[in-house]
Amino acid sequence: MMKRSPERGLFSWYRIFSVFWLVVIALQWIDFTEPIWLKQTTSITSATLLTVAAVEMLPLRAVWRWLLKAVIVLFVWRIVLVGYGVYVPEGRFFPDQLQGMAQHFTPYIWFSLSTWALFEIALELLTSKKRVLLFLAADLVAFAILDSFTPYYLWQNVAWTVFAGLGWLVSLHFRVFQLKYPHGWNRLWRQPLKIGANILAIFACVLLLGVNMPTVSPVLTDPYTAWKNRTGGSGGGVVPAAASVGGTVTFLAQDEVISGYSRDDTELGGGFEFSYGLVMTVDTSVRSYWRGETRRNYSGKGWSDGEEEGRQYDIYEGPSTGEVLMPEDTPDPGKLETMRVEQTITMQNEEVYPVLFGGYSIGGAEILDEDFENSATMMWAPKEAELHWSPVMELASSSYEPDRRLYPQKYKVVANIPLIPLEEVRAASFDELYAGAETNEYLQIPRNFPERVSELARQVTAEGDTPYAKMELLQAYLRQNFEYTNKPDLSRKESEDFVDGFLFEIKQGYCDYFSTSMVMMARSLGVPARWVKGYAPGTQPNYENMQRFGEMDTAYRVNNADAHSWAELYFGDYGWIPFEATPGFDAPVMYEQEDGSIVTSVDLTQSGGGAAAEDAGLLDWISPKALRIISFSALAILAAWAVYRLRSALYYGFYRLRLGRPLTLSEKAVLETQRLLRRLRHRGYSRSGDETLREAFARWKLEKPELQAALDGLLREIERASYSPQAFSESQWRIVRELTRKLNLQTRKRTKWRFAGRI
Incomplete structure (x- = not known):
């Protein structure tokens, strides 16, 4: 017969300490995943962990603790996800809001529930010194591997884990001592300051040494890095991206559908696996989407390629003079002011891309690759704002060397980032924006385009008085009512039209689904729109690490998982403005305020501006940070109330600990x-x-x-x-x-x- 642990089901000081140490360790993993996860995922996971831990410390029976956890965690889900705009409450709480929450809380609640489950499992299993040591060893080995083989700096996470582990082991040692030698524990309890001061001094030394340990460059190269460098940085698993066939460049498809820059957009849909292979690094002072190509002709299944659409090119070829090329046919920015930003792109793979990437509209380029000093072929399409790189001419020349690279490894572009006068463009009417404008090619809609898509667009934007206000409402609707996933359930699809199937049947998907729907619904309302593909900004080393290590590269790291598509909408003299309909992504658009200050789209979202701000509820005016503070304050009030209600039990519990036996x-x-x-x-x-x-x-x-x-x-x-x-x-x-x-x-x-x- 299994012996029942004396700790199980009982409230004790050791229970409180073990919960605290486990939370400290768990927060290190959440800190590691913060650059990987969406902000709302990190927030809801952190809030769930702290909530469950706080309730676990209350001296209640297990059944009451579980009930209280469930209620408060549900409340935290609502607070966080409403604060981030993932869910907008509509109708009565029952049943309208409950149904809405059930639809929009996924997939975030699965991260939350997983965190909760792992916390409960760890707390139940880690009851002996041997198990705690094994748990700590597994954590430290995992952090060591991630610190060695990834760009993350995790020494502080290791230091906090060691600190918490030592605290846990000391707490466990004292608890075992208390149970085994109650009289000795009573004598020890009479000198708590002396014992506690020594323990705190040791812990403080360990923590300070760990956190302030200077960085040391490795003396030896680890086997994985050496093997990776030997295989050209690919890790040994990349199929060559391009091959020469009959004087043209044909891009080879991967056997497995993985994320990356799309080569064929004629038939969108399906699912894919995320690939985190590094594509490029971008050294820039302004965060941006790295724009590649645009598409304007929608077939009902996807987008026609650039050759079918046709382009008018200005061709630049010859030696790189070190001067930035400025195309003569660059479109007039009209009423928009632009910010001139230089961006240096360094490619990290051997693939050949059809374009040179850059933030928003490229105003010029300079090749910095020695292999292309004397020959660089670029084709500028001013109408589409695309800078094409064409190795075709070089392939056809007699001087072509088969082993020579076909794409520059390093180049610099000059991006003209528009500064959008938000209030001004938001107030402009259809007549003011489109009177006399020739935009029919960007209003193209297939003959068999489903009418219910157009009707839905009209319903969603009915409250908007101007084109820009309507587009804000449309963007908010797509972001808040459809689920992001890289593997949509295609079994739901019955319609032959890609957009119609997404909006009314599948109701889940990734960026291609959201961006294409945004473009076509905007066109159905008479707003010119085009589809854009490229890369999201990527990740940048956090500020703390950049401050500590001056030699750390500050460039954005862009990988295959950052491949992205979005919509650009035309607003007359204000030009093309990016719109981001995909949940979890924020287009880094820059707005010029009336007082001359510059803010980004992220700043506006956090301050309560943006789409349908006038109709926002009370919680929508509060930033996510403020909402987290409110939720944690509410938990603190609840904990204080519980302590007040259970003050008698705590009073007797204190004397029970002093005596080392029941009263x-x-x-x-x-x-x-x-x-x-x-x-x-x-x-x-x-x-x-x-x-x-x-x-x-x-x-x-x-x-x-x-x-x-x-x-x-x-x-x-x-x-x-x-x-x-x-x-x-x-x-x-x-x-x-x-x-x-x-x-x-x-x-x-x-x-x-x-x-x-x-x-």
């Missing part, structure tokens, strides 16, 4: 009376040092005769508890509690009367 009923009666005497002293019922309890009670009865019955009954029971050789019974203990409560209430009324009399 007898007579001891509880004495402690309860002592607590009452402390309260009475603050209410004016003084007792001199040489006065016995019987004498004090007699004097108080003369001052306040209505207290006589309660004082006599309590005195009788407390003398039995203190001096009688017979065991104090449960019924007597209930009498003591009832009398102390009665006296507490009677004397509280007396205090109010005395205060009123003074007035």
Whole structure:
């Protein structure tokens, strides 16, 4: 028969400490995943962990703790996801909002529930020194591997894990000592400051050394890095991206559908696996989407390629002079002011791309690759704002060398980042924006385009008075009502049209689904739109690491998983403005305020601006950070309330820890009376040092005769508890509690009367 652990189901100081140390370790993993996960995923996971841990520390029965956890975690889900705009409450709480929450909380709640489950499993299993040591070893080995083989700097995470591990082991050691040697624990408890000061000093030294350890470059190269460098940085698993066939470049498809820059967009849909192979690094002062190509002709299944659409090119070829090329046919920016930003792109693979990438509209380029010093072929399409790189001419020339690379490894582009006057363009009407404009090619819609898509677009944007306001409503609708996934359930699809199937049947997908729907719904409303593909900004080393290590590269790291598509909408003299309909992505658009200041789209979202701000609810005006503070404050208030309600249990629990054994009923009666005497002293019922309890009670009865019955009954029971050789019974203990409560209430009324009399 399995022996039941004395800790299970009991509330003790060790339970509180073990929860605390486990939370510290878990937060290190959440800190590691922060650059990988969406912000809302990190927030909801952190809030769930802290909520569950706080409730676990309460001295409640297990069933009440589980119930309380479920209720508060549900509340946290709502607070965080509403704060991030993932879900907008509509209708009554039951059943409208409950149904809405069930649809929009995924996939975030799965991360939350997984965190909760792992926390509970770890807390249940880690009950011995051997298990805790194995758990810590697994954590440290995992952090060491990630620190060595990834760009993440995890030494501080290791230091905090070691700190928490030592704390956990010390706590466990003291708990075992308390259970095994209760008398020795009592003697140890009499000198808590001396023991605690030594422990804290050791912990502080470990933590300070770990956090402030200087970085040291590795003396040896680890085997994985050496093998990776030997295979050209690909890791040994990349099929060559391009091959020469009959004087043209044909891009080879991968056997496995993985994320990356799309080569064929004629038939969109399906699923894919994320690939995190590094594509390029971008050194720039302004965060941006790295724009590649645009498409304008929609077939109902996808987008026609550039050759079918046709392009007018300005061709540049010859030696690189070191000067930035400025195309003569660059479109007039109209009413828009632009910010000139230089961006240096360094490719990290051997693939050949059809374009040179850059932030927004490229105004010029300079090749920095030595292999292309004397020959660089670029084709500028000013209408589409695309800078094509063509190795075709070089392939056809007699001087072509088969082993020579076909794509520059490093180049610099000059991007003209528009500064959009948001209030001005938001107020512009259809006539002001499109009167006399020739935009029919960007309003193309197939003949068999489903009418219900157009009708849905009209319904969603009905409250918008201007084109820009309508597009904000449309963008918000797509972001808030459809699920992002890289593997949509295609079994739901019945419609032959890609957009129609997404909006009404599949209702989930990735960027191609959202961006194509945004473009086509905008066109159905008369707003010119085009589809753009390229890369999301990627990741940049965090500020703390850049401050600490001056030699750290600050460039954005863009990998295959950052491949992305979005919509650009045309607003007359204000030009093409990016719109991001995909949840979890934020197009880094720059807006010029009326006071001349520059803000980004992310700043506007966090400050309560953006789509449909006038109709936003109370919580939508609060930033996600403020919402987290509110939720944590609410949990603190709940914890304080629970402590107040359970103050008696905590009071006796403290003395139980001091004694190292359960309290007898007579001891509880004495402690309860002592607590009452402390309260009475603050209410004016003084007792001199040489006065016995019987004498004090007699004097108080003369001052306040209505207290006589309660004082006599309590005195009788407390003398039995203190001096009688017979065991104090449960019924007597209930009498003591009832009398102390009665006296507490009677004397509280007396205090109010005395205060009123003074007035």
